[in-house]
Amino acid sequence: MKQLEYAAPPPANVDVNAYRSLAALLEDSCRRFADKPAFASMGVTISFHQFEQLTAAFAGYLQNVLRLNKGDRVAVMLPNILQTPVAILGALRAGMTVVNVSPLYTAPELEFQLADAGADTIVVLENFMHTLLQALPGTPVRNVIVTQVGDLFPHPRRELVNFAVRRLGRKVPAWNLPSARRFERAIEEGALYLPADAALTGRDLAFIQYTGGTTGRPKGAMLTHANMVANVQQTAAWIGSRLEEGEETVVTALPLDHLFALTANLLVFLKLGGKNLLIPDPRDLASFVAQLRKNRFTAITGVNTLFRALLDAPGFDAACAANRGNLKLAVAGGMAMQREVAERWQAATGVPIVEGYGLTEAAPIVSANPADSAGFSGTLGWPLPRTEVAILDDAQRPVAPGILGEICVRGPQVMPGYWRAPEETAGAFTADGWLRTGDMGRMDEHGELSFVDRRKDIIVISGLKAYPAEIEEVVRRHPGVKEVGAVGVPDPRSGEAVALFVVKRDPGLEADALRRHCRAYLAPYMQPRHIEFREQLPMSPVGKVLRRMLRDQLRTP
Structure with a gap:
């Protein structure tokens, strides 16, 4: 296949093997940025040093109290609260494979995913225990760790928030599971142990991330530590000098169970030493806008519907005014961005929306417009460093620039396959190793990518x-x-x-x-x-x- 000349290629000299695992990345950042704020939620902030201690305690609990083995699957069913990054990175640090679960799942959806992944343990917000209890009999889950929204808040805020959610907000349906373990207690018990080095390598599975298939039930994309580290490194290289290490705050409103937010917010800003402002429920626009008004933020990620909802929300103009001059980067992915929304956003904030493209099977980021773009382009930009993109026809042959075909991808961030689904895996790749995305698009003579639609739609x-x-x-x-x-x-x-x-x-x-x-x-x-x-x-x-x-x-x- 003839290699296209890229008009604006991102840097190619990216070390995608800079860390042997995500646990190594975590430990490096927590050491380098120890006193910097790492996560903020509902007015409470924890530093990188505190985050290191919390993830170590949770890892110690999984290894020494629950006695889980390396590679065991730990499901995380949490909204964007402080416990979410602790559970995800703590499980990875312990050598477990994380299965992200949407809190919005119905009981049948949840049952299928937990059973298919073979999840042994789940961390769940008690607001969703009623759903889990319906699904539990059909799953292999042995350990249920339950948390409340305020469990990592200091006293007395912890008790006040938990009481407000449980009693005043009436957001916790009744549930009863005597064997359930409390997250707060798990951290206390785990802190008594030093987590053992899980001896992770790039080949070890970090995530089984479920994604809708072209047919049938969702499939679990197997994403290794090497896949995830590569995409973090590629994305950081794409950002370049646009953001400064240890000085940025990113708004994390998309759920961390979605791979776009998991990589672009949690993991990339972990590497950069930035603070994640966690938004537990972005559908509560009044609370969301209030958080934007109170906090100075320099980056935000979202999808078209989120940006549009903010623009239409009462008080967003005041939030923009309060943050004037701070915002450096707004990134859209996950779905097509509407030009009208992008132009409204730039007029309101002074910063363009930079659109990118990716998919779960590629950890997920494949291409993006330059981070320093002056305006919205309507395209998906250029492939990230060390990433190849081709447009293939139905016979899996490359098409000429500008001709419609299937977007196909190769690179170190591409998954090795689907969990326990060899036939699906075989169908996802061409004979010469291109991942077939199922997305239809075009690439111009300069290598710039445009999306048209999903093949199946x-x-x-x-x-x-x-x-x-x-x-x-x-x-x-x-x-x-x-x-x-x-x-x-x-x-x-x-x-x-x-x-x-x-x-x-x-x-x-x-x-x-x-x-x-x-x-x-x-x-x-x-x-x-x-x-x-x-x-x-x-x-x-x-x-x-x-x-x-x-x-x-x-x-x-």
């Missing part, structure tokens, strides 16, 4: 291909539309037709007005055959419209 109408992302972008331009999902539905004449699910911004919006808007901007074959208005659309934890669920709802009588 393409709608085929009388042999012509319609891309839901393009249709949704057009529909969102109507001022009466707040959110939209476009999917294909069976049609006896054309094979498939376009169906729109729309959440109104203007209560008076009618289907005929939306059809007129579509006729002005979309080709005839792409016109929606069905329009349905909804109060809300099914969303992933990071705010992506779940088109699969919309299709399933259409098929269900």
Whole structure:
């Protein structure tokens, strides 16, 4: 395959083997930045030195009290609170493999993931114990470690916050599990032991990270310590001198169970000695904006829906004014960014949104626009250091610049395969080792990448291909539309037709007005055959419209 000449290549001399494991990265940063703030939540901050002690205690508890063995799977089902990075890095430090679990999972989803991963232990916020108890009988979990929101807060704030959540907020459904262990007690017991060196290497599994497959149930992407260290190093090289070690604060609103936030926020800023401002519930916009107003922050990551929600939130202008001159970097990933949202963001904050591209199977970051971009480009930028990207046709042959094909990736951050799924693994790679992403895109003659849509979501109408992302972008331009999902539905004449699910911004919006808007901007074959208005659309934890669920709802009588 001919190698493309990149117009703006990132640095190539990145040492992706700088640390033998994420545990080594943790220990190095905690030593270098010991007195610097590491994490802040609800007005409480812990330093890197305190973080080192807490992760050591949790590692000691797993090794010496629970007597887990290297490689045992530890599930973490927590929102963005102080216990989350302690549980994740403490488990890794103990030599365990972490299985991140969304607190928003239903009991069947949770049961499948815990059973498939073979999780032995789970750390869970008590707010979600009622879900876990429904799932538990069908899983191999032996140890349940329960925590409350304020468990790592100092007295008396700990008791006040826990009482407020449990009693005043009524956010903890009743549960009963006598064998459950308390996180606070686990830290106390674990502190009595020095954690043993787990002798981790780059080949050891760090995470089994579940991701939706093209068919069937989610699959667990196996991500090694080498994969994760490589992506941290690649991302830090991409940031370059834009951020200063030991001096930055990043807003972490995306859930840490999502790999974008896990890598870009938790691990990259761990390496940089930065502070993570943890937002437990970004859907509580009043509280979120209040935190932004109180804290000086220099970086923020998000997805299109999060940035848009902030821009629409009362008080965000005041938060921007309070932070004026501090923000250096805003990064979007996880879903396509709308130009209108990006332009509004830059006008409000003075800083552009820098868009990147990645996927769970690549730990996850593959490409990005330059960190010092002056404005929003609408593209996905250039591959990160030591990363190859190719656009292949259906026969897995490279296409010419500008031609649509499947985005395929090679690099040290790419997973070795899916957990206990050899057939899925074989189907994910080409014969010469390219990871098939399932995403359709183009690369220009300078190596700049553009995303079009997911292969599995393409709608085929009388042999012509319609891309839901393009249709949704057009529909969102109507001022009466707040959110939209476009999917294909069976049609006896054309094979498939376009169906729109729309959440109104203007209560008076009618289907005929939306059809007129579509006729002005979309080709005839792409016109929606069905329009349905909804109060809300099914969303992933990071705010992506779940088109699969919309299709399933259409098929269900």
